[in-house]
Amino acid sequence: MSDAYTWLCEKVQHHLDVIYQGVEIPQSSEEIAKSLINTMRLNEVSTKQMPIPHQNHWSEEDIVLITYGDSIESETQSPLVTLHQFLNKYVKDTINGVHILPFFPYSSDDGFAVIDYSSVNESLGNWLDIKSISSNYKLMSDLVINHCSSRSAWFDNFIKCEGTGSDFFFTVDDDYDISQVVRPRTSDLLRETKTAEGIKKVWCTFSHDQVDFDFQNPKVLAAFVLIIRQYLDHGVRIFRLDAVAFLWKKSGTTCINLEKTHEVIRLLRTLIEYAQNDCIIITETNIPNRENLTYFGNANEAHAVYNFSLPPLLVNTLVTGDCTYLKNWLMSMPPAQNGTTYFNFIASHDGIGLRPAEGLLNEDEINTLVNTMQSFGGMVSWRTLPGGKQKPYEINIALFDALKGTTKGADTLGMERFICAHEIMFALEGIPGLYVHSLLATGNDYERVTNTSQNRSINRRRWNMAELESQLADNTTQHSVALSRINHLLAIRINQKAFHPNATQFTLQLGKNLFGFWRQSIDRRQSIFCISNITDVEQTVVMSDINLIGTDCWWDLITGDEIILDHSDFILAPYQTVWISNTCTV
Structure with a gap:
């Protein structure tokens, strides 16, 4: 057994131990780990190398x-x-990239109430069309992971209390404390649903047509890993985890940004990185800035936020x-x-x-x-x-x-x-x-x-x-x-190395009417001063405020004009921007 495969098995099992701590599950975490790894078609032969940590799978050429x-x-x-x-x-x-918003059959919310994750909405096209686009552009797809449509086969089975999906949805009783729940809607959180086993209160973070999954059930996680594998096979290389902040629920809490939600993301990153190393995960978490940044983890959760x-x-x-x-x-x-x-x-x-x-x-x-x-x-x-x-x-x-x-x-x-x-x-x-x-x-x-x-x-x-x-x-x-x-x-x-997504950035102090920042390429060869007049009147940029090195030649990349350093200042028209660079690569 290769070291990489052994490490993968141990890592996935560790994720599962954290996720299901305190939760009764029908199988051991080791058994669930092996099943998920098999679903991703990872095995001792194919898994020979561990993903390289802190690797950037993007450059200045990437636009979505x-x-x-x-x-x-x-x-x-x-x-x-x-x-x-x-x-x-x-x-x-x-x-070079395209994010096609949910292209699956749906019942509401312009695609974000998914009826069937495994097929393309016939009114849009088919999987061959998706694969064709992915052959020319980096394809970004939504993984609508928090909820699905109340018209899905899974929810039909929940109502009938039989078949796949019958135990996929989060329900609560009267003792469950929802007083602290944070959510972005005004509709009632709970939907009373008549099932074969009586009335059940189904959790609906967004709308009563969007019923939340119960990730305390490992079958739900397994279903989404299978979906991820299918999307990879059809050319998806960027996964947008929609509304993922609401994924895990716990009585008496806000039910947002819980630690087990973060651990689920870490697990999905591990599986995706081993299956397709150049894939990335982007978390869609429309929340206050400080909370949003936590989804980076320690470079082990979202690749991008x-x-x-x-x-x-x-x-x-x-x-x-x-x-x-x-x-x-x-x-x-x-x-x-x-x-x-x-x-x-x-x-x-x-x-x-x-x-x-x-x-x-x-x-x-x-x-x-x-x-x-x-x-x-x-x-x-x-x-x-x-x-x-x-x-x-x-x-x-x-x-x-x-x-x-x-x-x-x-x-x-x-x-x-x-x-x-x-x-x-x-x-x-x-x-x-x-x-x-x-x-x-x-x-x-x-x-x-x-x-x-x-x-x-x-x-x-x-x-x-x-x-x-x-x-x-x-x-x-x-x-x-x-x-x-x-x-x-x-x-x-x-064409600018200083615009690499991870190139150095430093905020300039130019007063309240001029917004500016400095970018420097990772190899430190290129600098770009980005300065914008954000007002409806002319503004003066004082050369000494940006301290251009006199031994270099400087150009405004947007106009192609050379910047003359012996001038003490220059004027920006209303809403004009300059990208002043020491190299003119256009």
Whole structure:
């Protein structure tokens, strides 16, 4: 037996011992470990080498486009085929990864109430379409691990009290203390469900159509390991663990971020790393910043965590013209050690989360941000606190409309403000995730909100491919301008070693109206000073504040212009960004 295989068996068993400590399970942890390892098709012959610790499976070339499988549709072919054609036509030279949001049969929440994890939604395409996309792009898929649809076969069996799934779901009795539970919804936590064995109270963190799994049952864990193996076989290389923070429950606690949840992630990382070493796990934990960072573990949990505090802080910066809070947050962020990184984004299929701004913006500042977004057509989703009080949970708005003005109102600088947001995000430490409706500068979709009665639909437009191509062919439309300018920025980014996700980052002190940071490549050969005017008036950058080395030549990578050091300062136009580098590689 190889040392690597022996270590794998011992490590998986240790994870299981921690997970099921104090829980009665039908098999020993050793037996469960062997079963999980077999499911991943790992054996003494194939397992010859242990994963190299602290290894980065990413570079400055990695950009992930976030999209639904049907964000772009055509009358003549399946949406996944249309998506693949769009990617190849418009972004193949600048974007190398794609996150296709849940592409499985579902009953609600635009895919996040999964009916069947093992098949592709027929309205989108099939597994061959998924495999085709994964052959050209790094494919990121959701593992909707906390809950599934109440219309799934598993939940049907739960109701019948027989067959696979009959014991998969978390239920409680009247003695279970739920008074401290933290969750992002206002609906009742428990759903009374009539089963063959009587009424059972089923736990529903998000909605009554999304029923939570019971991970105290090893069969649930085994089912998800089998799902992971299937996704690997179809080309998935990035796993997004959806809503994973809520996975483990314990009476009398918040039922969020519990230690056994972290241990489940460690177990999944171990199995995935041995099965496909270049795969990575990203945890989706829309929670306060300090809690979010715990999902790195000691470089043994998530390879990457969503940088959830970035969207509210960056939008707040650009609508107030004051970068104080963004700068303070950036200075507080620990550098991600090798083997881990941040996943940066400023727009998504959901909204601008406000929980990650807790402790970073005070209540008055959050209220001002909410009011400003509402004045630009945004909507607000709420959550219920212990005791019944409601609090804003997220702002639902398209990013292009979120940045159409400032706290003073809408103005004519919306596109410059919008591009500035991306110039900042693309330069930060971490892997950029770019939402398709930001790439295309899609505005608020009120018709879709009316049709679905869901606030989040405001930023989930479905484009007709012919209409979209017509818009993109006209270089005066906001969609064409945004695509062209974003592609220009990405073409620059992917050639800069100083933009490696783990390259050094240092926050610059340039006052409240200029936001800046310095990046240095891992080999220390390239430096880039990233400076943005985050206001609606001109700002002066004083050369002595950034201390460029006089023996080097310096260029603004965005314009290609050389920076003349004998000038004492230079002017940035409203929302202008410069990437000042000692090497000009474009």
